[in-house]
Amino acid sequence: MDDFLAARFQMALSLGFHIIFACIGMVMPFFMAVAHYKWIRTGDVVYKNLTQAWSKGVAIFFATGAVSGTMLSFELGLLWPAFMKHAGPIFGMPFSLEGTAFFIEAIALGFFLYGWDRFNRWFHWFTGVIVGISGLASGILVVAANSWMNSPAGFDYIDGQYLNIDPVKAMFNDAWFSQALHMTLAAFASTGFAVAGVHAAMIVRKSNVVFHTKAFTIAAVFGCVAALLQPVSGDISAKDVAQRQPAKLAAMEAHFHTQKSAPLIIGGIPDVENKTVKHAIELPGMLSFLAHGDLTAEVKGLDSIAPQDHPPVAVVHYAFQIMVGMGVIMMAIAVVFFLSFWKRNWLRKIWFYRLFIVAIPMGFIAIEAGWTVTEVGRQPWIIQGIMRTADAVTPMPGIAWSFYLFTAVYTSLSFFVVFLLRRQIKMVPLIYDDKND
Amino acid sequence: MPYVVIAYLWLAILLYVLLGGADFGAGIIEMFTSQKNIRRTRKTLYHAIGPIWEANHMWLIIVIVILFVGFPVIYSELSIYLHIPLLIMLMGIIARGTAFVFRHYDAVHDNMQDVYNRIFIWSSFVTPFFLGVIAGSVVSGHIDPNAQTFAGAYLYGWMNLFSIAVGLFTVSLCGYLAAIYLIGEAEDENDRQRFIRKAKRMTLAAIASGAVVFAAAETDGIPLFHWIFGGPVGLVSVLLASISLVILWKKIRQPNTTLHRLLAGFQITMILFAISYAHFPDFIILKGGDHLSLLVQQAPYKTMQSLGWALLIGSLLILPALFYLYYSFQKNTKPPVMQ
Numbered sequence: 034m035d036d037f038l039a040a041r042f043q044m045a046l047s048l049g050f051h052i053i054f055a056c057i058g059m060v061m062p063f064f065m066a067v068a069h070y071k072w073i074r075t076g077d078v079v080y081k082n083l084t085q086a087w088s089k090g091v092a093i094f095f096a097t098g099a100v101s102g103t104m105l106s107f108e109l110g111l112l113w114p115a116f117m118k119h120a121g122p123i124f125g126m127p128f129s130l131e132g133t134a135f136f137i138e139a140i141a142l143g144f145f146l147y148g149w150d151r152f153n154r155w156f157h158w159f160t161g162v163i164v165g166i167s168g169l170a171s172g173i174l175v176v177a178a179n180s181w182m183n184s185p186a187g188f189d190y191i192d193g194q195y196l197n198i199d200p201v202k203a204m205f206n207d208a209w210f211s212q213a214l215h216m217t218l219a220a221f222a223s224t225g226f227a228v229a230g231v232h233a234a235m236i237v238r239k240s241n242v243v244f245h246t247k248a249f250t251i252a253a254v255f256g257c258v259a260a261l262l263q264p265v266s267g268d269i270s271a272k273d274v275a276q277r278q279p280a281k282l283a284a285m286e287a288h289f290h291t292q293k294s295a296p297l298i299i300g301g302i303p304d305v306e307n308k309t310v311k312h313a314i315e316l317p318g319m320l321s322f323l324a325h326g327d328l329t330a331e332v333k334g335l336d337s338i339a340p341q342d343h344p345p346v347a348v349v350h351y352a353f354q355i356m357v358g359m360g361v362i363m364m365a366i367a368v369v370f371f372l373s374f375w376k377r378n379w380l381r382k383i384w385f386y387r388l389f390i391v392a393i394p395m396g397f398i399a400i401e402a403g404w405t406v407t408e409v410g411r412q413p414w415i416i417q418g419i420m421r422t423a424d425a426v427t428p429m430p431g432i433a434w435s436f437y438l439f440t441a442v443y444t445s446l447s448f449f450v451v452f453l454l455r456r457q458i459k460m461v462p463l464i465y466d467d468k469n470d
Numbered sequence: 471m472p473y474v475v476i477a478y479l480w481l482a483i484l485l486y487v488l489l490g491g492a493d494f495g496a497g498i499i500e501m502f503t504s505q506k507n508i509r510r511t512r513k514t515l516y517h518a519i520g521p522i523w524e525a526n527h528m529w530l531i532i533v534i535v536i537l538f539v540g541f542p543v544i545y546s547e548l549s550i551y552l553h554i555p556l557l558i559m560l561m562g563i564i565a566r567g568t569a570f571v572f573r574h575y576d577a578v579h580d581n582m583q584d585v586y587n588r589i590f591i592w593s594s595f596v597t598p599f600f601l602g603v604i605a606g607s608v609v610s611g612h613i614d615p616n617a618q619t620f621a622g623a624y625l626y627g628w629m630n631l632f633s634i635a636v637g638l639f640t641v642s643l644c645g646y647l648a649a650i651y652l653i654g655e656a657e658d659e660n661d662r663q664r665f666i667r668k669a670k671r672m673t674l675a676a677i678a679s680g681a682v683v684f685a686a687a688e689t690d691g692i693p694l695f696h697w698i699f700g701g702p703v704g705l706v707s708v709l710l711a712s713i714s715l716v717i718l719w720k721k722i723r724q725p726n727t728t729l730h731r732l733l734a735g736f737q738i739t740m741i742l743f744a745i746s747y748a749h750f751p752d753f754i755i756l757k758g759g760d761h762l763s764l765l766v767q768q769a770p771y772k773t774m775q776s777l778g779w780a781l782l783i784g785s786l787l788i789l790p791a792l793f794y795l796y797y798s799f800q801k802n803t804k805p806p807v808m809q
Contacts, residue, residue, distance in 0.1 A: 047699075049600050068548060088584065089576065089577075092571055092574075092575050093571055093572070093575050094568075095524075095565050096568055096571035097526070097568055097571075099524060099527075099567065100564040100567040100568060101564065102475075103530065103531060103560070103564075104560050104563070104564060106531060106534045106535065106538075107534065107549070107556055107560055108547070109538070110538060110545050110546055110549030111549050111553050111556060111557065113545035114545075114547075114549045114550050115546065116545055117545060117546050117549070118543075118545075118546040119540045119542070121538040121539050121542035121545065121546075122539060122540070122542055122769035122770055122773040123786050125535070125538060125539025125540075125769075125773065125774070126539070126773075126776055126777075126780070128535050128539060129535050129536075129539055129776075129777050129781065129784070130780055130784070131535075131781040132528070132531055132532050132535045132784065133780070133783075133784030133788060134526040134786060135528060136525065136531075136532070136784070136788050136792075137788060138789060139525045139528050140788070140791045140792055140795050141791075142524060143521040143522055143524065143525060143795050143799070144521075144795060144798070146520075146521070147520060147521040147799060148798075151798070152798075173639075185708075198769075198772055199772055199774055200772060200773050200777075201776060202492065230715065233651060236683075239727055245653055260575070303622055351646045388486045424756070425552055428550060429550060429553050429555065429623075429624055430620060431620075431784045435699070438561070442561065442802050446564070446568060449568065449572060453572060453576055453577075456577045457575075457577045458579075459577070460577035460578065462560040465631060
């Protein structure tokens with residue numbers, strides 16, 4: 034395998050792995066905090082059991098997320114030393130703050146996991162909330178660093194030199210808000226759906242129904258609220274991308290020709306050679322509307338961008354379709370969930386829970402697809418318009434071997450985590466058997 | 471402000487060596503524990519490091535962030551020429567962290583525990599060994615940016631006697647720190663004696679491997695002896711470290727845990743101080759005598775300003791919380807309540 038390609042694959046693999054653990058690690062503490070709060074308020078021991086059961090999952094996910102995040106901070110340099118040499122001082126600000134947030138998260142997690150019956154109940158509860166808040170802050174800061182690569186700011190690029198560096202301006206670049214909002218909602222939606230789905234499966238099997246129903250409700254409320262809000266943030270992101278990265282938007286939509294009243298293309302197979310999309314559904318004027326809020330506005334196509342600056346169209350287009358598709362299905366399920374507040378009898382129907390079981394992986398598929406859109410859509414740039422990815426890669430040959438090694442490590446880690454979670458879930462009836470069931 | 475950032479870099483390295491080191495050392499102690507006592511040791515270990523191990527390893531992240539934000543050239547040179555040992559160390563970190571958590575949180579206790587234990591023990595050895603190798607390579611003067619061959623650029627920079635000796639020295643220091651730490655965490659007198667014996671052996675290992683480091687430096691043509699004993703500061707630091715080691719062994723039978731820990735920490739601090747003082751402000755010494763200096767290679771003014779402030783404010787938040795964490799989970803604070 035080509036070293037450059039291997040480096041890109043390794044980075045994609047590492048980020049793709051980390052992102053799932055990071056999302057779960059940053060959202061689950063909020064579920065726990067709710068369950069924990071209910072236990073302290075109502076004294077219902079089922080909520081205490083639920084908090085403890087969840088906290089074991091969080092410990093596993095947090096540790097895996099923390100070590101894979103540590104790996105990433107090294108991999109940035111191991112794979113892209115030229116990028117880090119120039120970008121480090123500019124976009125490093127969010128990382129230095131993230132260091133603090135992450136540290137506080139680790140400290141608070143120590144208090145929370147090992148603090149049962151040792152501390153004042155409210156102090157113990159509060160440490161759990163701190164885990165959530167600092168995790169969320171870490172996530173937002175890391176996304177702010179990524180958004181700088183899409184929307185470089187805080188320096189002047191003159192004759193190949195990075196001058197007048199201002200790290201604060203770099204952190205608050207134009208894309209940070211839209212990206213951070215989108216990612217945060219995605220984390221809540223995907224984790225909420227995945228957790229709700231797992232508990233729904235146990236409800237369908239009629240094991241520990243009281244326990245799993247409480248768990249299901251907490252997770253589903255978080256997931257469904259986020260899923261319903263996500264389109265709004267998606268719209269903000271789309272308008273943002275249209276303005277800053279027309280090439281990315283054009284690739285997302287396989288929009289080859291600059292035109293007014295551009296149609297929104299749903300699905301289809303992009304043919305890059307002939308600059309057409311086969312078998313797609315076209316909604317006239319909708320792309321112009323979504324990108325610029327006007328049915329007749331002109332949307333830049335790939336023809337307005339130099340060919341050597343085109344991102345891979347097919348990958349980005351398919352990934353975007355998958356992300357939006359998953360999002361729409363999750364939104365529909367969220368609507369059903371909120372309707373069940375009135376139609377109480379749905380809560381006793383198998384099909385209702387089956388919806389959530391089917392949706393377990395959807396949020397994470399959407400996240401991986403969305404991440405592909407934003408990263409592959411920026412290619413060939415590592416810093417949009419400033420530095421090419423190919424110029425950033427390490428001079429060391431043989432990166433393919435390192436990629437194989439990482440693939441093996443991440444595959445076995447994923448296997449272990451799934452294996453452990455299955456064992457956790459299997460043990461729930463034994464550890465937390467509820468006499469009221 | 472650059473000095474503030476450098477001070478934090480030094481402090482983060484020191485704390486990582488002390489806290490992360492004791493943490494790695496716990497696994498090394500486990501490696502040298504007989505089958506008869508292994509269960510007890512594991513239990514003590516778990517209580518001792520369970521709540522704090524993640525926080526201990528955060529210092530490494532702080533070191534890396536300071537390097538890539540504040541000293542990007544140094545970070546990227548290290549990443550290029552020490553790619554392979556860094557990669558192995560990373561594998562060690564990921565294996566160790568996950569194995570430690572998995573073995574505790576696996577809901578079913580069966581022979582999978584053996585797998586976790588084995589991974590935990592080996593990665594506890596490999597990770598600090600390669601950390602030491604990296605540290606040794608940084609000052610060894612073997613890193614050669616002008617090398618024309620793969621081996622010259624990416625292997626010989628760290629595959630030399632000196633770096634390997636520093637690796638072994640680091641491992642024995644970790645074991646030493648952990649043994650001293652565990653003396654205070656022992657659950658009964660029998661265990662206490664066991665950890666004291668371990669500490670004794672680790673001290674001898676550290677002294678022996680320290681001597682090997684000097685011998686290897688001599689063989690590899692590294693003026694380590696001159697660096698450390700060539701000036702009054704190095705001389706005094708080593709002297710103080712030696713005196714404190716003697717005091718520690720005089721007082722080891724007394725139940726004064728805090729004193730033991732402080733003395734052991736003081737020795738490591740002095741060693742790190744002596745070696746970094748000898749080089750300051752240089753961070754990497756390249757083949758042919760070129761230096762990458764922390765003062766020359768620092769990031770632009772505004773970056774150093776904001777990094778310095780971020781570290782100052784961050785430490786105001788972190789340090790009190792961290793102290794409270796250690797305080798709360800010390801053995802004598804309150805009896806641990808099992809879940």
